[in-house]
Amino acid sequence: MNVLIISAHPEPRSFNGALVDITVSRLKAIGHQVEVGDLYQERFDPVERAEHYASRGSGEPFAPLDEQRAHHDRQALPKEITRELARLEWAELVVFHFPLWWHAQPAILKGWFDRVMVYGGRYTSRMRYDQGYFQGKRALLCVTAGSPEPAFQPFGRAGDMAAWLWPMHASLYYVGFDVLAPQVSYGVQGGGIEYQGKAALREHLEGCKRRWAERLPGLSNEATIPFAGWGDWNEQGVLKETSPLRWRLG
Numbered sequence: 635m636n637v638l639i640i641s642a643h644p645e646p647r648s649f650n651g652a653l654v655d656i657t658v659s660r661l662k663a664i665g666h667q668v669e670v671g672d673l674y675q676e677r678f679d680p681v682e683r684a685e686h687y688a689s690r691g692s693g694e695p696f697a698p699l700d701e702q703r704a705h706h707d708r709q710a711l712p713k714e715i716t717r718e719l720a721r722l723e724w725a726e727l728v729v730f731h732f733p734l735w736w737h738a739q740p741a742i743l744k745g746w747f748d749r750v751m752v753y754g755g756r757y758t759s760r761m762r763y764d765q766g767y768f769q770g771k772r773a774l775l776c777v778t779a780g781s782p783e784p785a786f787q788p789f790g791r792a793g794d795m796a797a798w799l800w801p802m803h804a805s806l807y808y809v810g811f812d813v814l815a816p817q818v819s820y821g822v823q824g825g826g827i828e829y830q831g832k833a834a835l836r837e838h839l840e841g842c843k844r845r846w847a848e849r850l851p852g853l854s855n856e857a858t859i860p861f862a863g864w865g866d867w868n869e870q871g872v873l874k875e876t877s878p879l880r881w882r883l884g
């Protein structure tokens with residue numbers, strides 16, 4: 635299987651860096667092809683703006699969707715976007731490695747979606763959800779969080795992890811990916827706030843690495859998160875009264 639890692643951490647020697655290393659070595663060891671897109675190392679520019687589209691008509695107000703579509707159709711997208719799209723084309727599984735920052739992905743990864751998921755090329759009004767461009771490919775979030783796991787329980791002070799990850803899960807499904815359950819390592823303290831002694835922390839982090847290493851070989855056989863599709867919605871885009879999914883979500 636061709637596996638693309640999109641890594642969004644500024645420090646390769648971090649715990650996130652260690653998890654990326656595990657993903658690479660473990661998957662290669664069992665015969666998969668692995669490529670790493672390290673957004674910080676590659677100095678990916680996450681800010682969508684007019685300057686990326688040198689050939690656009692001057693004097694016009696900048697309309698990101700229009701420019702993305704026009705440049706995609708003319709095969710004139712910025713070089714780094716073309717590179718990212720080629721990587722995605724090659725990949726059968728995409729693993730996103732990142733720390734939870736302010737209840738979300740770091741800005742560099744948010745901007746990667748803004749710029750790489752090109753309107754007109756990777757989604758249109760019809761080419762979305764279960765009709766999405768990336769149908770047949772899988773994606774997974776490998777996340778670290780500073781707060782300990784109990785704090786992320788329902789009514790916990792750190793909030794519901796499923797809710798924090800929903801925007802990314804929904805975006806991946808929006809462009810057609812089958813999304814696997816996330817791998818979340820909780821209580822990863824990179825300094826500052828401490829919840830436990832150094833020895834206990836070290837043991838905890840080793841456990842997080844071990845659990846991820848053990849999960850990796852089975853990824854291609856795992857069931858994916860069930861989402862509603864076009865056939866489940868009425869004309870307003872709302873789940874039909876008759877949908878069995880209403881029971882699951884209700």
Ligand SMILES: Cc1cc2nc3c(=O)[nH]c(=O)nc-3n(C[C@H](O)[C@H](O)[C@H](O)COP(=O)(O)O)c2cc1C
Binds near residue numbers: 733736780
């Ligand atoms: C800017 C910033 C925002 C953060 N926001 C959160 C947060 O919302 N929830 C949380 O549990 N941890 C938060 N943290 C802690 C990080 O998730 C934690 O330091 C990281 O997952 C540890 O992994 P690392 O050692 O690879 O950096 C934040 C850290 C930073 C730097």
